[in-house]
Amino acid sequence: MSLCEAEKTFVLHGVEENFRVDGREREDYRPMELETDIVSHAFGSARLRLANTDVLVAVKIEVDAPFPERPYEGKLDFFVDCSANATPDFEGRGGEELAVQISNALSSAYRSPNVFDLRKLCILKGKKCWKLYVDILLLECGGNLFDAVSLAVKAALWNTQVPLVKQVDIDGNNINLDVSDSLSDCQRMDVEKAPIMVTVCKIGERCVVDPNAAEEKCSVGSVVVAVAGRKISTVLQTGTGSLHPVTLLECLTLGVKIAQRLDTALWDTLRQIKPNQDVGFLK
Template sequence: MSLCDAEKTFILHGVAENFRSDGRDREGYRPIEIETDIVQHAFGSARLRLANTDILVAVKIEVDTPLPERPFEGKIEFFVDCSANATPDFEGRGGETLAIELSNILASAYKSPKTFNLKKLCILKGKKCWKLYVDILILECGGNLFDAVSLAVKAALFNTKVPLIKSVNIDGDNVELDVSDNVFDCERLDVTNAPVMVTVCKIGDNCVVDPNLAEEQCSVGSIVVAISQEYFSTVTSIGIGSLHAQTLCSSLELGQKVGIRLNEALMDTLSHITSDQDFGFLK
């Protein structure tokens, strides 16, 4: 997407007046729609649309061995696939760098036990644990990928059903698990503290959240903050440019304020959602 000088000036003036080109203020999000439990053979799934950005997430589970240094914990891994149909920028190897960046920031955001308790995934200390594979497919790119991906991941984890273990048989070094084959014998993951990401862009002398593609072109510096309840689980600078120390502080305050509100709206929506409905929030 390429903007002429007149278009950039229009966006800059709109942000300065706190009235963006699509009618939002600087703290406003575009309409968000979410569906859960839509991938048949996954343990949990969600599809989220943030304006023109479309994300599909599926969670798979398998039995694994805990890490030696973390014998009481399970595992979680993130894999991102940037579909070539999402944007021409993803053609060839264009999406690989972004996919790695998204995977790394998600892993960092979920690393703290205060955000996601991996001990709940431990089956037998040092022997067996559950491993979650979170597969993320970017179907369409309409700006603000980090926020959309984090919301979709949290929704998919909320929807994930972990099978119950009926019995554990230990014979020397061999461990046999009797896993219930009843689809109703399962436990839900606790994602109350799971982080949501907020991208804060500096455009002109002001900062905005949920930038669209045009606004991303006008940004002189951006950060992504992962908010878990009221604290930061990670902060990352993205794109080109940098922020002054004072601007960085104000960006963090804005990210925290919006992140808390976004998390409350998402959890409220997920608590009411059913498998045959889709909901919008923050409209």
């Protein structure tokens, strides 16, 4: 998307007056819709639509060997695919850099054991563990991808059911696992402290959240804040501009505040969601 100077000025003046182009205030989000358990061959899935941004997440599980330096932990991998239909910028290999950036940000945000305890994925110390593949597909890009992806990932992990290992047989170097086929024997992941990302954009002299595509073009700098509970798990600066230390502190404070609000709304939604049902929140 390209904007002329008159359009940029219009966006800047609206943000300054706390009345954005779509009628929101600086700390408001666009309407969201969340749907879970929609990919039949996945262990957990979710689809989140944030205005024109559409994200699909599917979680797959397989048995693997833990890392030698972390014998008590399972594994968690993120893979992001940018659909060429999401935006013309993704045609060819245009979305690869963004995909790697989002994947690295998620890996960094989930790295701490206080955020997501990988020890619960351990089957046999140093020998066998569960490995979770979190596949993220960007179906449509309407701005604010990091926030939408983090919410969809948390919902998909909440929806994920890990099979129960009934018995482990060890015969020399051979390890046989007896995994239950019953869905009633599965257990859900503990994602209460899983991080939520909030993108804070500096537009003019003000900070806004949930920027649309036009506002992202007018931003002089952006900070993505991943918040788990009341603590920041990672910080990522996007865009080409730089931020003054005072502005950076303002962005971090606002990010924590908004993340807690988002987390509350997400949990309220997950508690009432039913299979194959769209639920809108933050409208």
